[in-house]
Amino acid sequence: MILLRKFYYGDYGESKNGAADISSDNSSSGVVTEWPLWEVFIRSKQGLDHKHAGSLHAADAAMAIENARDVYTRRMEGVSIWVVESKHIHASNPDDADALYDPANDKAYRHPTFYNLPDAVKHM
């Protein structure tokens, strides 16, 4: 029996630093028979970037791509699919939000809005 453990992005667990906790995978007491979780990124048009579309379960990468095709591109949403196992995504810790993001609040000068654009420049 293969023991599988579910991971979620943002599941920073014991290590606190945002990495998924993979240290105790196979030795965990609960036998989880579900397939691993995968994150799906879809590119909607050539030239655009891949955007996170959601997540799904699959036994391996090939199945994850097929599942993503069936679950997330049924209404012509995409022309390209990326999948990555969720445990490989590292997330910032919400507890650190004050230190990480708030300092940017009062620094409006970082926005490129203080330049006078010449009339000749279009589409900016």
Added chain:
Amino acid sequence: MNKSINISTDQLINYLLHLADNSLIMGHRNSEWCGHGPILEQDIAISNIALDLIGQARNFYQYAAIPIKQSTNQPINLTTEDSLAYLRDTREYKNCLLVEQPNGDWAQTILKQFFFSTYQYYLYQQLQNNADDQLKAIAAKALKEVTYHVRWSSEWVIRLGDGTDESKKRLLRAFDELWMFTGELFEPASYELNMSTDFILMKEEWNKKVCSVFEEATIDVPVEKKWHQSGGKTGNHSEHLGLLLAEMQFMQRAYPNSEW
């Protein structure tokens, strides 16, 4: 219309109904999995395939309704895609026996899909070069869908065959259940003759594909000649089709022309 060989209207109608019935019944069987799939993602996958197949059936029924309307003398002929699907009885259905077989477990469903999609794949490859423009267009469109069905179902056959002891056992049992219905696919009914399809080539290609997937799935089964069951194409069905139609047609027969 075919220039070299004259196809009678009856023959064309029967042929179109046969193609439509194959897709509709297979699609309906797949739809029975909706909400019952082994895992959410596969539930959606098989429901998608059901929708593809029912879409194909609609195209064939819509096309068949045209010559059917023209060939009767009645002032009002109400034949539509819906009446063809919902108001014909078992003996009028021309689908092959394979598609009406019960779903059984996941292995049986997968293997049935694999046998059928592989057959459709080689059939539509030929039909997309047919002299009949409408048939050609439907086949070309459907071929893209079927290509994915073959890919999806062969991967599952490989996973199950080359998986655990249990999954292998189930796949072998499915083989025993279904193999006898595959011979009929390549035994042309009278309306399939003269449609510019090469059944010998189709059977060869089908066998080759099935053997290569079985090999990868580490399934060792005798695929040579064996006795096979037939009759579906001419309306002699197994008991399963009657039950399927009873469920599928109930609403339309109990409440004719109901809408929601």
